[in-house]
Amino acid sequence: MTHSLEDARALDAADPLAGLRDEFSLPEGIIYLDGNSLGALPRATISAQRDAVERQWGADLIRSWNSNDWIGAPQRIGAKIATLIGARPHEVIVTDSVSVNLFKLIVAATRIQTGRAQILTEPGNFPTDLYTAGGAADILPDHVVHTEQAGDLVDALGPDTALMMLTHVHYKTGARHDMALLTEEAHEAGALALWDLSHSVGAIPVDLNGCEVDLAVGCGYKYLNGGPGAPAFLYVHEDLQEQLRSPLSGWMGHEAPFAFRDDYVPAPGVTRFLCGTPPVLSLLALESGIDLFADIDMGDVAAKSTALFNLFAARIEERCSGHGLELVTPRDAAHRGSHISYRHPDGWPISQALIERGVIGDFRAPDILRFGLTPLYLRFEDVWQAVEILGDILDSGVWREERFAEKAAVT
Incomplete structure (x- = not known):
């Protein structure tokens, strides 16, 4: 034809x-x-950014952290992304980059997997995933990154596997992993599952809760149309949130950041994975892109x-x-x-x-x-x-x- x-x-x-x-x-x-x-x-981003710069920043100044809820933007926008990836609103937060979020989740997850030292992934995964996993393994005693071809991943899972880290849709070929099957296999082996959704979110249906996924990260500047270098997001299943502790214990991840205490106590829930001050203008640009999905x-x-x-x-x-x-x-x-x-x-x-x-x-x-x-x-x-x-x-x-x-x- x-x-x-x-x-x-x-x-x-x-x-x-x-x-x-x-x-x-x-x-x-x-x-x-x-x-x-x-x-x-x-188009909505243009007017929204003008308002963010001229009114919220220019006129309202520092008051906007409260009056325009700049301080709540990571959680608010995360809840909107949650609807696109099959997650609960309190399981997603917008923060940092994919690379930084991968590092936080890899280290936090492997630290609770006592007696397991393997981070399992595949050759040809996106470079930042491989590089970040290698950097995390370097600071974790006796941990190693192990790669297996896609068809051999299930066989590679074993009693030493702490974490299976995969990209849902391959950045070069576009090939998609069976998230439900591989997550189930990881759990059968006692491992946690971490998925990179950078080439999935906003383009194809994703159901993290339905697949019982433990952890995930994703990009804000591809299909979510958040602008160049837009903040990324991370997801932590509600059952794991109080067990995990971010290795980047910045002040915004503290339970009371404006108490200015010397001792670090992680915030409840996924908020503990915040680190430094949120990049407000970039967050608001991302929110404009995500809002386009509201009725889709x-x-x-x-x-x-x-x-x-x-x-x-x-x-x-x-x-x-x-x-x-x-x-x-x-x-x-x-x-x-x-x-x-x-x-x-x-x-x-x-x-x-x-x-x-x-x-x-x-x-x-x-x-x-x-x-x-x-x-x-x-x-x-x-x-x-x-x-x-x-x-x-x-x-x-x-x-x-x-x-x-x-x-x-x-x-």
Whole structure:
């Protein structure tokens, strides 16, 4: 079956999420396929940030910690994220970065797993997850990071495993782990389960409580559209909260930060995982992005993600066959996230030629072309046109020009 531009436009006309595109500030002439790396700017963020700067900061000054509830923002925004990941409102808090949150949870979790010294993960996990796990193991007596291929993870779980740490959706391939199955297997082995949701939250349904997940972290600047470097979040199951103690015992994690006592007593619940003063402007920008999900059915989001993927993959086969593109993302929607990736030995110059033509995806070394399928603002027509442009680039060979070979600092 050949998919025409008219077919794509018909899909857009029937899309229940089509109206959300107008909620974003998207530049004319650009097809944005990198929302899995940096989400687009919500229009509401612009006015909300103006209010935060001019009124809350400029006029109300320090009074805003109380009058505008700056002090409660980490918990308030965390509760909103909880609805997107199948968690209870008091189990999620917005704070720090994914890397810092991973460190806090890895150390806190392994310290209560007496007699177990293994942190189990997989090779090819996102680098910050691997690096942070290694750094945490370095300060934990006798602890080691052990990696196993995805198919061998269950067999690798054993009496020495303290923590299984995995990314739900792989950052390169888009492959999705079976969260419920692997969490259950970890528990059977006596281990705790920690999941990185950075490429899941806001794009596909997540049910942490339903899967009985112990711990999780996630990113605020991808599908949640919180802006560059937006604060991350962490989740701790309510049954574990009073057992765990953050290794970064900053003043905002104290039970009474404004008592200014010398001794540290952790706050009750997930608040104990706060550390320093919250970055208020960034928090409020993230809140604007999350508020867009308030009336959205994640089932509609997942269905559109699947349909966008299917159109993209079909169009590549129709328009770009014979040019060496190898699909590396699983075709089964239950086994993937919301981006589509292709392997090509010249992925970098091809990605740069695409950007020059107004199609912004990204490249992941050594050979992955990656395209984010963000259901809130991406149109089916965008997908059709993007593949048409890619076909033109491959047919013409323009990507071989020397100007496309130079690597940038960020790919």
